[in-house]
Amino acid sequence: MANNDYDAIVVGSGISGGWAAKELAQKGLKVLMLERGRNIEHIKDYTNAMHEAWDYPHRGLATQQMKADYPTLAREYTLNEPTAGMWATNKDHPYTEVKRFDWFRGYHMGGRSLLWGRQSYRWNAEDFTANLKEGIAVDWPIRYEELAPWYDYVEKFAGIAGTNEGLDVLPDGQFLPPIPLNMVEKDVAKRLEKVYKGMRHLIHSRTANITQAMPEQDRVGCQYRNKCWLGCPFGGYFSTQSSTLPVALKTGNLTVRPYSIVTQVLYDKNTKRATGVEVLDSETNQTYVFNSKIVFLNASTLNSTWIMMNSASDIWQGGLGSSSGELGHNVMDHHLSIGAQGTIEGYEDKYYSGRRPCGFYIPRYRNWGGDKRDYVRGFGYQGSASRGNWQQNVAELGVGADLKNALAEPGSWNIGMGGFGEILPDHRNKVSLDKTVKDKWGLPVLSMDAELQANEKRMRKDMKQDAIDMLEAAGVKNVRGWDGESPLGKGIHEMGTARMGRDAKTSVLNANNQVWDAPNVFVTDGACMTSASCVNPSLTYMAITARAANFAVEELKKRNL
């Protein structure tokens, strides 16, 4: 085997790329994993993981200089000192916005698996049939039952803390013991159960933080520091580095190459197969060709789509996978920044210890079980209850020892929750290549043209009002609703620009994530999603990736690829 020849190439090292590499390498394939950014070694390179607020030059705050340098990152919590250097910047990695699009990218080994929110929920059966039933976009080519065993499989390996609740809307899974709710959350859960007669539930969040050691992966477990985004020296949460990568490397079948920007999938029009990929070394600007029998695109939703748009454009003007006219279209996310909060009395003799990396979850209940709204689909809430601290309102307090003592004690109990709503696939919401703007390697950039449409806007009215109503029904005082801006991308759940489907004329990928026009190219990151559900998507990417990798290896054995 020549140096540049592999059985499989995996483009990207984030959540789905890590899974693809692990599955393919464990099944005996010689795998090359390409990462466009630098390497980050588990534990060793988590340089801020043990730092405290007082260790940072500005106590962790973003400076005006940082805000001026990175205006897009400054739109969100993504700009701060502890995670400096971990989010891709527009300066080095520009994109253009026909409509505002907040694109938060992790260009380094592990991608956003190091930075993710870790909420891990299964899709339900209806999530896979709703498009068909409602005549929206195209039908998913798979059903929940086909994915369920793969959910089992990835949950067991990744380690998801949670509880089985027996709810159709949020299927049970293979969970580690949950991260506890506190007193207030438990009582609010009971009150909601009663007021809504068992139709709405406040449950433990399901999160990819492990509550038991996983010695087979050398993971100690969550230490309740709530510093996940700095990388965890204890392997407390699932990331490429803590989980899939070490196992993949142990097989001896995996080669990892950082600083490797994949500029295109190489396609042979005679065999109608990909032959490999072209790589631009981001440090040396040298171009390399790597050959393989199969290619897995896991570069993150929009970047996998970007690679396809750049590939085989001599055959299809819009690039590989564009023959249906759907490549780049139907971009989705979850809409958010909406909910309510308030204070709750009667728990002044209760507190907590430890810092949870999560809170509670209220699964979707709208347009479910007989409920019918003036919009389709629904939303869930994530939230938590906690006591105020020194950051509380200081407008009323004076100065001196009384102020100091007051701030040194916990304040009132607050409880709040924010909604995550489903965004429908809509052909009008799209990304395309902008060849007028080039990045520092001379590569064309993506242009974003997507916004919330009528269904989402109607849904948001409920998302705010229901949060207010539920908190008030639970006895929460001073309830205040909020409704912020929710441009696409802000949820950091981009999905859908190379959707799966049943027909090559209306979709980019088939039921096994193969590009219709190049069956040895698999796309298993968020790009493949045919609809968005309202639950966090990463767990589904894991399951879809493991399923597609298994299929790919079977097909290779049968010499079908």
Place this chain on the structure above:
Amino acid sequence: MERRQLLKMIMAASGVAMVGGNALAYEMGSPVALSATQFNQDDVMLFNDIAEVILPRTDTPGAKDANVGLMALILANDCYNTKEREQFVKGFQSLNKLTQNKYGKPFLLLSTEQKSKFVKGLDKEAKTYNKKQEIYYVPATSFDRYASEENPVVPHFFTMIKQLTIFTFFTSKEGATKVLRYEAIPGKYNGELDYKKGDRAWAT
């Protein structure tokens, strides 16, 4: 948890020793020198003296013990937007003139009672001013605004001094570990901890 014990756990978890420092992954900025700001040592002394009235040493350390003045002025210099910084600087630099007019001395030379009375007066003035500006909610950090808020209403300069004092004190090692409770590695979450009045709050 002891640091040594912690390192042992990490070693056990990974077979790798923690060797921070030279890696490129997460960028730790270098500490800011006072000389890189528009403020000087006299400003730090003045800020510390005012901050000590706001958060005095009691049976636990106070603002001066944490040298909040240095970090407060670094934050005012680097993290405030132009409008905030201008309002802060103008007010801060007027302090000695105000005490000169009232007591015939700069702030640092006032008696403890005079300092306390003067600062309380400023606090009252700030509240009245903020109310007029319709600023009813004053969190401990005003300077962490998102860049998109182009035209924030800026509170009275003393409110900014107060915010800077509170923020830099409770995020300092002194404030977080000796005035509040802080545990680097909690190890577990207890959602039903009993609390009695007077127990200190967690730092984060």
